[in-house]
Amino acid sequence: MSTPAGGLRSAKWFAGQSVPGFVHRSAMRASGFSRMAFEGKPIVGICNSWSEVVNCNMHFRGLADAVRRGVLAAGGLPLEFPTISLGEQLMKPTTMLFRNLMAMDVEECIRAYPFDAVVLLGGCDKTVPAQLMGAASADVPAIVLTGGPAAPAVFDGKQLGVGTDLWEYTDAVRAGRMSMADYERLEAAAGPSRGHCPEMGTASTMATLVEGLGMTLPGSAAVPAMDSRRLQVAEECGARAVGLATEGLRPSQILTAEAFDNAITLMLAVGGSTNAIVHLLAIAGRVGVPLSLDRFGELSARTPLMVNVRPAGAHLVEQVFHAGGIPAVMKAVAPLLHTGAITVTGKSVADNLPSATATETSVIAALDSPFQPPNGLAVLRGNLAPGGAVLKSSAASPHLLVHRGPAVVFENMRDLLERFDDPDLDVTADSVLVLRSAGPRGGPGMPEWGQLPIPSKLLRQGVTDMVRVSDARMSGTAYGTCVLHVSPESAAGGPLALVRDGDVIVLDAHAGTLDVEVTDSELEQRRSALTVSQEHPPRGYTAMYVDHVLQADRGCDFDFLVGRSQHPEQEPDAIFDGWVGGW
Numbered sequence: 027m028s029t030p031a032g033g034l035r036s037a038k039w040f041a042g043q044s045v046p047g048f049v050h051r052s053a054m055r056a057s058g059f060s061r062m063a064f065e066g067k068p069i070v071g072i073c074n075s076w077s078e079v080v081n082c083n084m085h086f087r088g089l090a091d092a093v094r095r096g097v098l099a100a101g102g103l104p105l106e107f108p109t110i111s112l113g114e115q116l117m118k119p120t121t122m123l124f125r126n127l128m129a130m131d132v133e134e135c136i137r138a139y140p141f142d143a144v145v146l147l148g149g150c151d152k153t154v155p156a157q158l159m160g161a162a163s164a165d166v167p168a169i170v171l172t173g174g175p176a177a178p179a180v181f182d183g184k185q186l187g188v189g190t191d192l193w194e195y196t197d198a199v200r201a202g203r204m205s206m207a208d209y210e211r212l213e214a215a216a217g218p219s220r221g222h223c224p225e226m227g228t229a230s231t232m233a234t235l236v237e238g239l240g241m242t243l244p245g246s247a248a249v250p251a252m253d254s255r256r257l258q259v260a261e262e263c264g265a266r267a268v269g270l271a272t273e274g275l276r277p278s279q280i281l282t283a284e285a286f287d288n289a290i291t292l293m294l295a296v297g298g299s300t301n302a303i304v305h306l307l308a309i310a311g312r313v314g315v316p317l318s319l320d321r322f323g324e325l326s327a328r329t330p331l332m333v334n335v336r337p338a339g340a341h342l343v344e345q346v347f348h349a350g351g352i353p354a355v356m357k358a359v360a361p362l363l364h365t366g367a368i369t370v371t372g373k374s375v376a377d378n379l380p381s382a383t384a385t386e387t388s389v390i391a392a393l394d395s396p397f398q399p400p401n402g403l404a405v406l407r408g409n410l411a412p413g414g415a416v417l418k419s420s421a422a423s424p425h426l427l428v429h430r431g432p433a434v435v436f437e438n439m440r441d442l443l444e445r446f447d448d449p450d451l452d453v454t455a456d457s458v459l460v461l462r463s464a465g466p467r468g469g470p471g472m473p474e475w476g477q478l479p480i481p482s483k484l485l486r487q488g489v490t491d492m493v494r495v496s497d498a499r500m501s502g503t504a505y506g507t508c509v510l511h512v513s514p515e516s517a518a519g520g521p522l523a524l525v526r527d528g529d530v531i532v533l534d535a536h537a538g539t540l541d542v543e544v545t546d547s548e549l550e551q552r553r554s555a556l557t558v559s560q561e562h563p564p565r566g567y568t569a570m571y572v573d574h575v576l577q578a579d580r581g582c583d584f585d586f587l588v589g590r591s592q593h594p595e596q597e598p599d600a601i602f603d604g605w606v607g608g609w
């Protein structure tokens with residue numbers, strides 16, 4: 027087996043007759059590993075986000091066992107380690123608040139332990155970007171293995187996409203079209219298996235983008251969680267990690283500007299979650315790739331919707347898998363990709379795709395006959411969002427993409443919950459619902475509140491969509507004409523904080539503009555009278571988060587984590603050179 031120039035990273039821990047070498051080997055032997063098991067072998071860390079409070083990742087112990095088999099078969103030693111995990115459904119107030127914390131946990135574990143490569147096991151929404159951010163910063167060879175989409179739920183004979191249908195059924199209950207008894211039957215049926223949400227929500231989008239970035243094996247993203255082929259892919263990832271360890275191929279060599287272009291193009295081609303925008307911006311920031319919101323707009327202008335999957339289409343990710351999976355999508359949009367980009371296989375995108383074909387054109391289209399034309403994502407700017415905002419046009423109502431209407435402003439989520447169903451609320455179908463204090467600092471954590479509920483009195487009139495504007499995010503499974511990620515957020519003094527009830531808001535998704543029809547001088551007057559009433563969290567992680575989180579247009583990472591590592595004293599070379607010399 028070959029080793030990288032300079033030898034294996036783990037040799038710095040285990041080689042030599044120094045006291046540190048003794049201590050490290052002794053620690054391994056105390057765990058039951060003989061010297062034969064680890065000396066001179068690539069050590070592959072299995073970064074496992076398994077947790078009993080993260081239902082989507084509950085099958086990861088079995089996946090880790092399969093990774094372990096692959097590592098051993100390829101001549102390495104697998105060592106599994108835990109980090110914090112982020113469960114979208116149970117974790118409060120929002121997993122996004124803790125994405126950066128998990129990224130720090132992943133980064134520091136990878137850097138601090140004797141790993142020559144790592145396999146990142148992520149699934150539920152934020153676990154994948156957190157692992158990618160951490161691995162990008164640690165820059166030790168890494169490969170991602172996602173958990174795969176869960177089996178589809180079936181309710182009253184209809185196949186469900188969990189989140190997408192939940193919103194519809196919830197509106198049906200509120201409008202009096204569905205009984206609470208049926209709603210409870212739905213609750214029992216909604217999650218029939220382990221795995222992440224089965225439509226193209228945030229988890230499936232991120233799994234797809236990992237393939238687009240070149241950070242996982244081709245064809246792995248869409249394999250269903252409960253399909254035996256996912257275990258086979260896990261074995262292959264383990265084996266490939268050994269190859270990465272010996273070749274020394276690092277995330278920073280894969281996560282290039284071209285790789286991000288490819289990932290964004292795929293996100294647009296599958297009609298993916300807007301949450302991925304924030305995550306890609308954050309990952310790019312970790313490797314020093316100058317990615318901006320405008321690049322999303324540029325690529326949106328040329329990338330059509332190629333996959334008929336919910337929430338933008340009709341099918342679930344399982345059908346995408348059976349129609350050829352993400353390689354077939356990449357093959358279909360190959361003219362829009364940088365096919366020379368290097369991937370975790372050690373080969374280029376083009377080399378990875380020779381035999382990929384879409385077997386079902388009703389699921390994966392050809393480039394000359396897409397399901398929707400380009401511009402499925404609008405990047406908006408204007409006096410209401412000088413730093414930018416986004417609108418998933420492909421999931422919005424076409425008649426609302428150009429709209430002007432009076433604002434109905436909610437100060438925060440509590441205010442919204444108290445008033446949105448008030449029969450006396452002055453709101454019509456033409457109103458623009460505005461929510462503030464829902465951004466990175468204001469939430470805090472930029473919760474998924476961007477799909478503001480439509481007041482019941484309008485639902486009963488048959489209104490199914492309205493223009494909504496906020497500094498929040500939106501679930502990847504949600505839909506509607508929801509302007510999201512308004513930046514700077516209201517809690518940071520952005521113009522959203524200055525809007526008043528009745529101000530006319532003008533949205534033009536085609537022109538990429540979002541404005542409030544108030545003069546600059548009036549806005550300045552309002553700004554000088556503005557008092558920021560936001561309470562600062564008194565202590566702990568949340569206080570640090572609020573002090574250091576960047577705005578949505580910069581990926582909501584911490585200001586002190588952006589960029590390549592500037593601290594060579596934290597690298598093992600420096601630590602061991604100094605330490606070994608002193609003993």
Ligand code: FES
Nearest residue numbers: 082150222223229
């Ligand atoms: Fe975990 Fe959707 S709730 S992936």
